[in-house]
Amino acid sequence: MIKTLGSSPLFLAAAILYTASVVLGLFSSLGSSALFTELYYYGANYGLDPDIFYPLMDALESGSVVTVVVEAIPSLLMAAAMWMFYATCRSTKSGNISTAGLTVCKVLSYITVVGICLLALLLVACFVILLIAAAAGGVTTASYYDGYGYDYGYGAAASATAVIVLVAVVLVVAVALLVLLLVYQLAVIRTINRVKASALTGTPDNRVPRFLTGMLFVLGVLGGLGGLASLFTSPVSGLAALASAACMILLALCLGRYRNLMTMLLFPPVQPVYPGGPVPPYQGTPPQQPGGPYNGGTPQ
Structure with missing residues (x-):
């Protein structure tokens, strides 16, 4: 089932579009x-x-x-992993498929998770430093002006508080987005592990998070809108964004189809069972009806 889906035109189109987006982005x-x-x-x-x-x-x-070139290396590796998975699914050799492409995708997802965590820690550290600096500056300014009997110190403290609140709101939004991306990457890793286990053991597993497919659709739509807007300023980068968005939507469709096929394997349709079982065919001579045709015997 995995070979059928991995070698399907749907996944092939997704691999082609992702490769095109990487190449166009590199050229841009x-x-x-x-x-x-x-x-x-x-x-x-x-x-x-x-x-x-x-x-x-x-x-x-x-x-x-x-x-x-260095920034494009992860994208190039992801494109190579998709083609590796398609090639092993397309192969006519019997036995289990190779999971090398899935392993590359999982490693890249782990690297992304580490990067998201480091970025979140960096944002929190910057906010703490800014908070300490703003608080110290506000206290110093208020003390300075209070010594001369002015009310400017309270205004400076209020301005510092407003800046801190604004930065805090921005930080909360940024951290929320990072958490969303972190959950998305963890869902990707879990799905890859389950697909690898099914490929190696042959045991069907339909546990594909709907959050993952939903996020792929959302990212695809947002990327498509951004690509359409970029076509007027940078056509090459706009085409790259559109290709990437279409790839995400196709991958979401692939995962949805994978879930449905695995569900059919786990819960096949049950044939109805009639009470008493089927009626066997009659093997004897059918009874003679009264007044029926003469069969050649001696009449009684």
């Missing part, structure tokens, strides 16, 4: 040389020292290319 990032061209133009017009300016710009341009 590498195509940012127009920005450096403008910087070269402004540097030449403002009379900057060419012995310092041009080597610096060359270093920045080279560093940007390296950064783009």
Whole structure:
């Protein structure tokens, strides 16, 4: 069943779209040389020292290319993992399928989980530092103005409090989004583990979280809207976003179909059982009806 779904046109289309989104995104990032061209133009017009300016710009341009390539490595690995899974499902060899592609996806999901946790800790640490600095600054300002008999200190303290509240609201929203992404990645990991177990043991498992498929649909719709908006400013990046959004929707459909097929294997339809069982066919000579046709015997 996993081989059938993994080699289906639906999953093939998802793999093609994701690969296209990665390639288009890479081209879009590498195509940012127009920005450096403008910087070269402004540097030449403002009379900057060419012995310092041009080597610096060359270093920045080279560093940007390296950064783009390094940032694209996880996406390239994910695309390769999808093609590995499709190839092993497409193979006509008997036996269990290879789970190498699923393992790559799981490792990337674990790395994403670690990154989300580190980012959340960084946001909380920055908020604590800002809170301490704002509180200390507000107290110092209030004490300074109170010594001269002014009411400006209370205004400064109120401004500091407003800034702290605003930053706290932003932090709460950011942490909530990170928690949502964390739960999403954990759902991805659980689903991959269950698919791997089914592939290795042959035991059907229909436990695909509906939260995962729902998030894929939501991310696909939001990504599609963002891609449509980006088509007017950056057509290549807009096409990349649209391809990625379509891939998410197709993956959600694949997972939904996988859940339905596994449910059919776990709970096959039951044939109705009639009381007493089926009636066996009659093997003897049918009885002669009164007044029936003459059968050649001696009449009584």
